[in-house]
Amino acid sequence: MRATWRGLPARRHEAGWEPGLSVPAADGSPLLTDHYFPRAHGDFPTLLVRSPYGRGLPWSPQYGLLFAEQGFHVVLQSCRGTGGSGGAFDLWRNEAADGQATVSWLREQPWFDGTLGTVGPSYLGYVQWALALDPPPELKAMVVQVGLHDPHALFHADGALRLENALAVGLGMTYQHQGMAPFLKATLRLQRHLRDITTAQPLLGAYRSAFGTELPWLDDVMTHPDAEDAYWQGASPAASAERLCVPTVLITGWHDALADQTFEQYDRLRRAGCETALLVGPWTHTSALQQGWPEVFTESLAWLRAHLCAAPSGLRPTAVRVHMGGENAWRDLADWPPAATTTSWYPVPGGHLTQQPPTGRAPVAAFRYHPADPTPSLGGALLSRTAGTRNNATLEARDDVLTFTGPPLTEHLDILGPVSARLSVSTDTGHADVFTRLCDVDPHGRSVNICDGFSRLRTADRAASEVTVAMSATAHRFLAGHRIRWQISGGAHPRYARGTGTGVSPVHATTFTPVRMTLHTDSALILPGRSELA
DSSP states (O other), X not given: OGGGOOSOOOOOSOEEEEEEEEEEXXXXXXXXXXXXXXXXXXXOOEEEEEESSOSSTTHIIIIIIHHHHTTOEEEEEXXXXXXXXXXOOOTTTTHHHHHHHHHHHHXXXXXXXXXXXXXXXXXXXXXXXXXXXXXXXXXXXXXXXXEOOXXXXXXXXXXXXXXXXXXXXXXXXXHGGGOHHHHHHHHHHHHHHHHHHHTOSSOTTTTHHHHSSOOHHHHHHHTXXXXXXXXXXXXXXXXXXXXXXXXXXXXXXXXXXXXHHHXXXXXXXXXXXXXXXXXXXXEETXXXXXXXXXXXXXXXXXXXXXXXXXXXXXXXXXXXXXXXXXXTEEXXXXXXXXXXXXXXXXXXXXXXXXXXXXXXXXXXXXXXXXXXXXXXXXXXXXXXXXXXXOBOHHHHTSTTEEEEEOOXXXXXXXXXXXXXXXXXXXXXXXXXXXXXEEEEEOTTOOEEEEEEEXXXXXXXXXXXXEEEEEEEEEEEEEOTTXXXXXXXXXXXXXXXXXXXXXXXXXXXXXXXXXXXXXXXXXXXXXXXXXSOOO
């Protein structure tokens, strides 16, 4: 693995390994823990890495060995009920207490010098936020990489099930801690059964053909779409950021399924006055730890050295660094999002996009969404390997996808910040989903996705209803000669569970109804204003 990474800092120490330690959880269950350490004399700070995905690949080399070689004790621990640890795994509910119990154990270790940091991605970020609800005094720095803090938002969007996320998390939580071979076999089995699972009527329980077992927690997640439901009470430790004083760096990618959660926490930390930094790369949830690992590791190491070792020379001068799509360059910014006005683009008949505001409310275009042939998802912000940028040509050729395209730009156009859409839509059933996407079309006609969003829509008496759809955020340069394209459809399957056309959840539905959707002229694509013209 080391040979595949370029540009990593040179190792400072040889690393030692003390595997299979038993640390008592809050309920007394043994948490299996591996201790990595620099083979050198002296005191070194400690990094706590808690994972439900096992302690082997890739966690052992990427977090155990690499950080120990740089002068840190690393405590790599399997969460309760995973990776050989005792007790039962209960998604999110035990992490705060077990994190505190582990810190209590650390205080008794002769090599612990009282200086603690945390680091890790995805659910390994969630356990950091859980510990930060009541941060121990030894905690001096946090590094949250493509991190989770809101489980409900991971699984649901405006009442709709994020089906692909649910299956990916179910797969990872069930098999990854068992080792690479069982995980890969289960992954291939899921791919073979994916169509049958995602089109099952009803959806509930269909995953068993791939996972080979019933997952009560996944059933619970799928059947509780309302964020206000008592089931989700206490699930999100987001509030920890509202009063946190622990210096925290946040790392994500533009096509990370958890990017919006990262931006939310950055905003909370800034408003709380907490020292924080943000790095956003051209990555997906998985590629940040693969192709992006040299940048992610370097950023993480610099933050930890600055706050655990009083060695700030590796910190960059600005709080924010983002990768500019289109330009393929990095930008250093004082804050995120940068101050900018907004610019609206409007759809007109013929598939054109204009900055000229419409008059009145008239139909622009219509299409029929058919659940038997749901509009497929293509790329975007996912947990799976299918995430990222894609050529949208085949998707945009479908009859159930609308596109509106602006004229060729006469100069470069930079957009930095959140993107949204205001949609005025009528339907013939009163119930529909809407998926909206921003694309960059090059002079050869290749249409590449930049960012997107999804929302549930309710209409009455076939009259147009208005909904504003958040489409995440971006930093992108549309080059001169390129065109802005707005894509609109009735879904993105299996990224989101297909709409039923009746308002009944597809988790329980056995009847699906086609929906005719009509877009009206008072709709608009809203882009952050021209932060820079070149």
